[in-house]
Amino acid sequence: MVKTEGNQKVSTGISGLDEILFGGYIVHKSYLIAGGPGSGKTILCLHFLEEGSKKGEPCLFITLGEKEEQIRNNALKLGLKLKNVEFLDLSPSAEFFSQIEAYDIFSPAEVEREPITNAIKTKIEQLKPKRVTVDSMTQFRYLATDVFQFRKQALSFLRFLNENGSTVLFTAEASHDAPDDDLRFLSDGIIELINTEIGKKLEVKKFRGSDFISGGHYYEIHSNIGFKVFPRLLPLDKKIDLTFEKLSSGVPEIDELLYGGIERGTVTIISGPSGCGKTTLGMQFIKEAAGRGERSVIYTFEESTEKLIARSTAVNIPVREMIKKGTLEIKKIEPLIYSPYSFAEMVKEDITENETKIVMIDSTSGYKLSVKGGEMATHLHALCKYLSNQGVTVFLPTEMKKITGDLQIAEEDISYLADNVIILRYIEVQGELRRAIGVLKKRLGDFEKTLREFNITKYGIKVGEPLRNMRNILSGSPILSKGK
Amino acid sequence: MATILILSKTPKNIELMAEFLNKQGFNSVSASSYEDLDRIINDKNFDLALLDIVGFDNRIWSYFEKINQTDKPFFIISNLKNPKINSEGLKKGAKGVMVKPILMRELIDLIKAMLK
Numbered sequence: 252m253v254k255t256e257g258n259q260k261v262s263t264g265i266s267g268l269d270e271i272l273f274g275g276y277i278v279h280k281s282y283l284i285a286g287g288p289g290s291g292k293t294i295l296c297l298h299f300l301e302e303g304s305k306k307g308e309p310c311l312f313i314t315l316g317e318k319e320e321q322i323r324n325n326a327l328k329l330g331l332k333l334k335n336v337e338f339l340d341l342s343p344s345a346e347f348f349s350q351i352e353a354y355d356i357f358s359p360a361e362v363e364r365e366p367i368t369n370a371i372k373t374k375i376e377q378l379k380p381k382r383v384t385v386d387s388m389t390q391f392r393y394l395a396t397d398v399f400q401f402r403k404q405a406l407s408f409l410r411f412l413n414e415n416g417s418t419v420l421f422t423a424e425a426s427h428d429a430p431d432d433d434l435r436f437l438s439d440g441i442i443e444l445i446n447t448e449i450g451k452k453l454e455v456k457k458f459r460g461s462d463f464i465s466g467g468h469y470y471e472i473h474s475n476i477g478f479k480v481f482p483r484l485l486p487l488d489k490k491i492d493l494t495f496e497k498l499s500s501g502v503p504e505i506d507e508l509l510y511g512g513i514e515r516g517t518v519t520i521i522s523g524p525s526g527c528g529k530t531t532l533g534m535q536f537i538k539e540a541a542g543r544g545e546r547s548v549i550y551t552f553e554e555s556t557e558k559l560i561a562r563s564t565a566v567n568i569p570v571r572e573m574i575k576k577g578t579l580e581i582k583k584i585e586p587l588i589y590s591p592y593s594f595a596e597m598v599k600e601d602i603t604e605n606e607t608k609i610v611m612i613d614s615t616s617g618y619k620l621s622v623k624g625g626e627m628a629t630h631l632h633a634l635c636k637y638l639s640n641q642g643v644t645v646f647l648p649t650e651m652k653k654i655t656g657d658l659q660i661a662e663e664d665i666s667y668l669a670d671n672v673i674i675l676r677y678i679e680v681q682g683e684l685r686r687a688i689g690v691l692k693k694r695l696g697d698f699e700k701t702l703r704e705f706n707i708t709k710y711g712i713k714v715g716e717p718l719r720n721m722r723n724i725l726s727g728s729p730i731l732s733k734g735k
Numbered sequence: 736m737a738t739i740l741i742l743s744k745t746p747k748n749i750e751l752m753a754e755f756l757n758k759q760g761f762n763s764v765s766a767s768s769y770e771d772l773d774r775i776i777n778d779k780n781f782d783l784a785l786l787d788i789v790g791f792d793n794r795i796w797s798y799f800e801k802i803n804q805t806d807k808p809f810f811i812i813s814n815l816k817n818p819k820i821n822s823e824g825l826k827k828g829a830k831g832v833m834v835k836p837i838l839m840r841e842l843i844d845l846i847k848a849m850l851k
Contacts (some may be wrong), residue, residue, distance in 0.1 A: 354747035355814060356787065358836040362751060 258460050261382070261418055264302030265295070267480025267596075268442075271455060271464045276440070280459070281409040281419040283388075283434050286444030290451060291472050292422040293317070295444070296384040297326050297333065298478050299420050303382040304335040311380035311417075313339045313371065315390035329477035339374045341367055341390075364394045364404075371408075375415050383412050385421040388434060398433065406437045444470075449626075450590050453480060469592035481592035484599070484637040493642055495695055500532075501539035504714035508690050508699045513671050515608075517695065518635045518645040520615075520666060523675030527686055528707050529648035530559070531566055532675065533611045535712050536646065538568045540609050541578035547609035548580045548601055550594075552617025556581045567711040580605075586621040591630035594622050598634060602643055610638055611646040615665060632668045639670075670694040675705060688714060737850050738762040740781035740809075742772055744790030752785065759843050769794065776801050783849055784809035787835075788820070796827060803828030808849045812837065 260274040269275050276282055276299070284292045296312075303310040312333075314322060319338040326333050354362065375383075388405060395401035412419045421438075423431040435441055441456040445467075452467045470480040497512035506512050513519055513536070521529045537547040551559055559581055563570040573579035580601075589597070601607055612618055612631075619627040631647075638645050649665065666672060672692040678685050688705035690698040701717035739761050741752045746767070753763040764781055766772040769791075775781060776798070784802055788795050788811055802809050811824040811832045821832050830849065833842070 354745060354751055355789075355835050356743070356745070356748040356752055356812070356837060357755070357839060361836075361839050 260461075262302050263295075264298035264300075265478045265480055267468070267470070267482050268295075268453070268478075270482045271453075271468055271480065272458065273462055273464075276418055276420075277460050278418050279413045279416065280439035281413060281421065281437075282440040282442060283431070283438035284420055284422045284442050284444070285425060285431060285435070285456075286422075287446060288424070290444035290446055291470070291478060292444060293322070293325075293386055294329060294472060294478055295442070296386060296420045296422065297322070297329070297331050300336045300382055300384055301326075301331040301333060304333055307335060308381040309378050310336040310382040311339060311374065311378055311384070312336055313341065313374075313383065313385045315341045315385075316387060318342055328474050329472070330475045331477060337374075337378055337380075339370060341370065358396070360394050360396045360400075367394065372411075375412065375417070379415065380417050383417040383419045385419065387422040387424050389422075389424045389431065402433045402437065405434065409437065450592070469590060471590070471593060479593070481590075481596045484595055484633045493640075498536065498644060499539055500536050501542070502535060502712050502714055504703060504716075505532075505535075505688070505712070508688065508701075508703060508714075509671075509673075509693065510696055510698050513644070513693075514695045515644055516639050516642045517670035518639055518647065518668060519671040519673060520647045520649050520669040521673050521675065522649045522651060522691075524651050524677060527675040527677060528705065528712070529650070529675060530554075530611075530613050531563070531568070531707055531712065532673065532688075533613065533646040533648055534563050534568050534570070536644075537579060537609055537611065538573070540644075541573045541576070544578065545608040546578050546580070546605055547611065548582060548598075548605075548607050549611045549613055550582050550584050550598070550618075551613045552584050552586075552621045553614060556583050566707050566709060584617075584621055589622050591622050591627075591634075594618075595630070595634045595637070599637065602638065602641055607643060609644045609646070611648070613646075614648040614650055616650050628665050628668070631665060635668050666692075676702075687718065736760060736762050737782040738764060738780060739846065740775055740784040740807075741765045741787075742784065743767060743787035743812075745787070748787060755839060755842075756846075759846075761846070769798070772798055776805065779805055779807075781807060783807060783846060785812060786810065787812040789814050789835075796823065799824065799827035799829065810845070 259278045260276060261278050262269050262275040263272065284295055286292050300310040300312060312322065319340045323333060391405060392401050395404055409419060423434050425431040438457070439460070440458040443454045443456050445452045445454065450469050451471065453470050454467050455463045455465065464482055464485065466483050468480055468483050470478060472478055493516045495514040495516065498515055499506050499512040500509070521532050523529050537549070540547055549559070560570045570579060574581070584594070598610060602610070615631065618631065635645050647669065669692065671694065672690070674689050674691055676687045678687050686705040687702045689702040699717070701719065703717055704715035706713040739756050741749050741763055743749050744767055749765045749767065753765060756763045764775055766775055784807060786809055799809070808830045811820065811829045812835060813820050813832060814835045816834050824832050
């Protein structure tokens, strides 16, 4: 019998899943990979074997369904070579269908159990595999005379594998007639794969002897890559001590409105109708950060990188130089390529690898349209909360459909996720269209309650004195105060 | 060592039954057609018969009578419970009717009891 020292772990072969399981599977234990057809159970197991194969460990795939050739071909398409993986193919042969192998005199439980058991025993003793996959264990159910016998046989089979030094993944195909409840009880851990409307979701239902990140984690399966898991964003993950130092916009009048600037690590919604300067205002904070040598990333959903560069350069924001110096990166997000989880993973990877200090998601409506999968506010909230706890300052330009009229911060109810809300409004004064800027919310401090005129010129953003001679400004049609 | 006659149209059934009986210490002879069956009955070279009737037509009843005349016990094996097969079979001298799949333990107890 092989002894396990402590809770030694082996990689799952999938980085996101290793993160969820805090390092991987515990050695010499057996894990049930449950899920419906097409959920990727076999692929998840193949990654586990591929990881062992790369390390030169003997690995064994016991198949009772698909043929070895079929599995190898599919694996290759996912970039998994399975070099050191041996197969024990117990799937039915073509002869079975052509009657030569068909029988009905005895039950399969009585006929097949012995030769299958012997074949497995011989292979395990000969190969001494470190990693074993059984796909699927459900097939063994038909080799048992009753439920009690099946449970006993399955348990003793898994013990035999573990005691011979193997860490085991086994799949199950639960159905109404043959639920896999018994397999759930006798496994050391359960990873459930679920197909949802938004995408494929993975959940660790049980993991004896170790902590894990609970809840649903989305995953995708791509050719040449295979399984990619996006661990759920944990806002408290590696939370850093925040100083909430004030970040200047570089425009004295905006800083006056904000009583010094916005705090580092906060989330700011810049709300306003189309074309009123939301992106430019965000860019102004980024320009100032670049001056301090800090890196920012803009995820642009609507505008092309070239347009954004040209537009910013025209208003005295030297974007090209900032990109050159590495203080700015603009990432164009093409529609419907990312799920909320893969997008969050990309943002997370960037801030971890590049120490990004400011993130602008331009815009929230673009995010909603381009990132497939509902509950936009929830996903955006989780991402912003995570970034905020990492000390990253977030800007969310948010479009309002109404050009003028009654005030509304955003089309979607996302104002709750912001620490600061800056509004930009079009106002009509004596037949002339002008712009105004104001602050509606600042969670960490006080702010100026007045509105000021806002202009974008070739020299940059210009903000005027408080508009004290007008009232009803937020209606879009201000009235000049009497006597002023 | 007693010899069991196995009749079946399915080669794998014959193979599995012969293998099983052999493990239990019995010899076996097998037939998959009326010609084979005729020959074995005429030779009387068996002690008990297990007759899987699936795939055989009505002529099988006349063979039951022939076996009965040899005084060797025989069992009918069918793939479904059918009262007609039961009554007709017992009338022709069968010791019983078994429905597939047969439980190995029950079968061996039955054979041993009949050959005692």
